[in-house]
Amino acid sequence: MNNDSLKIAVYIVIAILVILFYTKDIKLFDENFYNDIQEIAEPDIILVLVNKNFKLSASYVPDDLKTINVKYANENKKLRKSAKEAFELLSENAHQQGYEIIAVSAYRDYDYQNDLYEEYVTTMGDEYADKCSARPGHSEHQTGLAVDVSGSNDDYNLFAESKEFLWMKDNAHKYGFILRYPQGKEKITGFKYEPWHYRFVGIEVAQIIYDENITLEEYYDKYINLN
Numbered sequence: 001m002n003n004d005s006l007k008i009a010v011y012i013v014i015a016i017l018v019i020l021f022y023t024k025d026i027k028l029f030d031e032n033f034y035n036d037i038q039e040i041a042e043p044d045i046i047l048v049l050v051n052k053n054f055k056l057s058a059s060y061v062p063d064d065l066k067t068i069n070v071k072y073a074n075e076n077k078k079l080r081k082s083a084k085e086a087f088e089l090l091s092e093n094a095h096q097q098g099y100e101i102i103a104v105s106a107y108r109d110y111d112y113q114n115d116l117y118e119e120y121v122t123t124m125g126d127e128y129a130d131k132c133s134a135r136p137g138h139s140e141h142q143t144g145l146a147v148d149v150s151g152s153n154d155d156y157n158l159f160a161e162s163k164e165f166l167w168m169k170d171n172a173h174k175y176g177f178i179l180r181y182p183q184g185k186e187k188i189t190g191f192k193y194e195p196w197h198y199r200f201v202g203i204e205v206a207q208i209i210y211d212e213n214i215t216l217e218e219y220y221d222k223y224i225n226l227n
């Protein structure tokens with residue numbers, strides 16, 4: 001191979017790498033999402049699985065929503081009682097160790113999620129909207145068991161860069177919370193990596209998910225027969 005053809009070969013390889021880099025997000029997601037949708041029969045169970053294939057009805061509202069103490073959350077953020085109590089304990093214990101973990105979003109009703117999703121569609125298009133936002137009925141926030149947090153850098157989008165993120169990595173499961181949308185699991189969860197989004201599943205299940213480094217979908221697959 002002479003010098004010129006070597007150069008061309010190198011350029012081609014670089015071009016392929018650039019294309020792969022910019023299209024990798026698209027390939028992360030399974031084609032089956034939103035194709036085979038079932039309505040959730042038991043929305044009140046703590047382990048309820050809500051994702052792009054399991055949907056909550058538009059009228060579902062948990063009946064035990066409680067407002068999180070403003071010491072641990074922005075104003076008027078609600079979670080179901082057990083999740084609220086676990087989150088307050090988590091945030092309080094973190095605070096005592098020098099970490100500030102604040103709930104910035106918690107329960108969201110169907111209509112709110114609808115508006116949020118439509119906003120993404122209008123501004124960014126529907127392909128992007130489906131990566132970043134759940135369609136109404138498909139958001140875990142409607143369960144009252146999911147919470148978005150910010151750390152001492154005060155921006156949930158940058159939560160992964162805060163010291164609180166590392167604390168959550170080691171401690172969230174002890175309070176019954178799991179990192180719901182981990183990096184590298186996009187094809188399983190249907191959502192991009194969200195370091196700020198935690199889901200209450202109870203301490204026992206959170207410990208298993210933590211130990212086995214799996215998602216809630218994989219937990220269901222392994223331990224719960226859905227059919």
Ligand SMILES: [Zn+2]
Pocket residue numbers: 105141146147148196197198
């Ligand atoms: Zn969230």
